[in-house]
Amino acid sequence: MASTSNPDTHESPQKSVYKDPDDGRQRFLLELEFVQCLANPTYIHYLAQNRYFEDEAFIGYLKYLQYWQRPEYIKFIMYPHCLFFLELLQNPTFRNAMAHPANKEVAHRQQFYFWKNYRNNRLKHILPRPLPEPATAPSSAPPASLPSSVAPPAAPPLAPTPVTAAALSPMQYAIPPGSGLAKTDPRNASVDRRKRNRKDG
Template identity: 85%
Template sequence: MAASKDNEEASDAPSSPKKVYKDPDDGRQRFLLELEFVQCLANPTYIHYLAQNRYFEDEAFIGYLKYLQYWQRPEYIKFIMYPHCLYFLELLQNANFRNAMAHPANKVRLCCLL
């Protein structure tokens, strides 16, 4: 009987408060870092660097590229200074394009298009 009384007391006790992470700058740092990264995708040499260093083989990185597509929405696109970065972000959703960017000749072709 004492055990059931202990259980009742334990359930009546207030639960300990959960620690909730509060971003000290309300996401401004993350916003700026993601904006900077997306705009780096305007540079074919940088895309080639990512391919050469096998970033495109990492499923987490591919997921991050997919997540970054929110930059195409009107409330975010207004912050983009190099709009062709969004075109390259879209192309990077395709595995064939990611693989092709590992070859230096394709980097040169993209540079010529700009």
């Protein structure tokens, strides 16, 4: 007896592949925004405090997001520190440490120092240094006679000698005793006032 089964039931149903209605634009923007949020140590601290780093699916998502380090995606990143923190978040020790407020403050402080000093330190090595000027020996011959309307150039100022530099020190301006000028040291003003009050009393 032949089986009268429907031939459609033997065919394997085709798997429906999900396709973004906007060709992935919305997903691209959401992932870009999330990755760039990782540039903020306070946000990473928030994720650690709310135990996102204990979820294996979230850890897998952080690994997946490393595609932003590829050249075709990295050009969209405006805050490059997010990629540095994304790399650190692959380490479970760092994820656990960021749950503590003190570690969050350390990361934030180091990030600030990087922003403050990196450009200046980098420019020291990038910018070309000026070539030293050749030293020319002064000629002993007198200059040619100048027209009466042109004044000779003024001599350059002399570099301060150690004695001159010591004379310009603020410590040299101490008021000599018996000069009649009162010191305006705020630390001594309250002491003098107390002495006067005792004498008046």
